[in-house]
Amino acid sequence: MNIKTLLATLALSAALPALAQPEPIATAARQVADAVVNVNRASAEELTRLPGIGMKKAQAIVRSREEAGNFQDMDALLRVNGIGVNILAKLKGRVTF
Secondary structure (H helix, E strand, C coil), X not given: CCHHHHHHHHHHHHHHHHHHCCCHHHHHHHHXXXXXXXXXXXXXXXXXXCCCCCHHHHHHHHHHHHHHCCCCCHHHHHHCCCXXXXXXXXHCCCEEC
């Protein structure tokens, strides 16, 4: 083994423990992304953390909640313009009422 190979091996072995540790920011982002959101209490901004929900849909959810009352279940979200069965599938397990 020549000196360059030895130095490269040592440098790589020193870096491996750092590479094996999850990044705190990535872990925190994953936890936020996996969080369950109560659609009857969440702000529009909080609703945008849900998959398939941008600001326009989040605002429509809040507006529907204010006009027609709380959502009782997943099917009640279908009353919101722009939310269909595909979005409901993405929200399964991610929302509470």
